[in-house]
Amino acid sequence: MFTSTTTSILTEETIHKFQNEGAVVLRGIFSPYWIQTVQKGIKKNLQNPSKYAQWLKTSESSGVYFNDYCNWKRISEFTEYIEKSPAAEIAARLTQSKEVRFFHEHVLEKSPGTEKQTPWHQDQPYYPINGSQVCSIWMPVDSIPFESSLQLISGSHKWNRWFKPRMFATLEDYDVTGESQNYESLNVDEMSKYPVLQWAVEPGDCVVFHMLTVHGAAGNTSMSNHRRVLATRWLGDDVYLNNRPWQVSPPLEAVFSEPSNPSLEELPLAWTEGD
Numbered sequence: 001m002f003t004s005t006t007t008s009i010l011t012e013e014t015i016h017k018f019q020n021e022g023a024v025v026l027r028g029i030f031s032p033y034w035i036q037t038v039q040k041g042i043k044k045n046l047q048n049p050s051k052y053a054q055w056l057k058t059s060e061s062s063g064v065y066f067n068d069y070c071n072w073k074r075i076s077e078f079t080e081y082i083e084k085s086p087a088a089e090i091a092a093r094l095t096q097s098k099e100v101r102f103f104h105e106h107v108l109e110k111s112p113g114t115e116k117q118t119p120w121h122q123d124q125p126y127y128p129i130n131g132s133q134v135c136s137i138w139m140p141v142d143s144i145p146f147e148s149s150l151q152l153i154s155g156s157h158k159w160n161r162w163f164k165p166r167m168f169a170t171l172e173d174y175d176v177t178g179e180s181q182n183y184e185s186l187n188v189d190e191m192s193k194y195p196v197l198q199w200a201v202e203p204g205d206c207v208v209f210h211m212l213t214v215h216g217a218a219g220n221t222s223m224s225n226h227r228r229v230l231a232t233r234w235l236g237d238d239v240y241l242n243n244r245p246w247q248v249s250p251p252l253e254a255v256f257s258e259p260s261n262p263s264l265e266e267l268p269l270a271w272t273e274g275d
Helices: 004-009 012-021 032-047 076-084 087-095
Strands: 023-026 054-056 065-069 099-110 118-121 134-140 150-153 196-198 206-209 215-217 227-235 269-272
Touching (some): 012 087, 032 099, 076 087, 087 099, 087 134, 150 206
Antiparallel strands (some): 065 099, 099 227, 134 206, 150 215
16 A cells, blocks of 8 residues: 555656656655654764775865665664665555565765766666666755756666676776676767756655666765765566676675575565555
8 A cells, every 4th residue: 555645746657757767756755754864874874884885086185975885784774764764665656566675775975075976877787686677766865956966868777788887986897707798888978869867856855766777976066065865776576686797786795694595585575565
C-alpha cells in the first residue's frame, strides 16, 4: 500500500517519465525529520569514515570531494532511513516492483570550492547486479544550485549499452580481469550530443534515476556551502546477481557476509506490496 504523500507526488505521469527518460526530480517528498536524520548520519560518517572512504581533490587549494559507502549497519540514522523513510516505497513505485531490496548507501560530500567533478558514468556496471527494475535515489541535505547539481543524459538507460566503470580519482576505466566484449569505454565527447536532465534541488527533494542512466556532476562552485548527498541503491523484482570482468564496487565483502557465495536473499527486504 502506498502512502498518500508518495501517491500524490508519484503520479502516473512521473512514473512514465522515469521509465522513459531514466530520471525524475521529486519535490518535497522527504519531511524535515528525514532531512535532519540523514544530516546526522552524514556527520557521523564524516567523523568516522570506513576503510572504503576517499578524499579527492584537484589541487592543494581546492575543496575536497569525500565519498564513502556501506556504513548503514553501524550508523543508526542510515538504518532508520532505509527501514522507515519513503525511499523504499519511492523505488517500488518508480520501478513498478512488488518487492524492493536495499543494496547499499553512498555518502557524497563536496566541501566549498571543490573543483573535482563526478565523471560521466553508469552505476550498474560497478555492481554485480543485472535487471531493469533498479534505481538510485540521490537525496541532498543542502541547497544545491543548478550548476552544481546532478546531470543525467535523458534516455541513456535505453541505449542497450554498458560502459566500463571509471575510477573517480583518475577517470581511467577499471582494470579488466575477464571477458569484456559486452562493455565499452565511455566517450566523454559523445555525451555532449545528448539532452541533459538537471535541476536545482533543495533539502526534501530527491533525484531518482535508473542505474544505467549516464550521469555526472560538476564540482561545488560555492565557496561557503557544502554539497552533502546520501545516495541509496534499490533493487526490484527482476534483479539477479551476475559476474563482472573487474573488481566490483562496493566489493562483495562490503555487502555480503559470504562474498564467495553471495545471495540477494541476504539483502534487506525493504518494501513489499501490501505493506
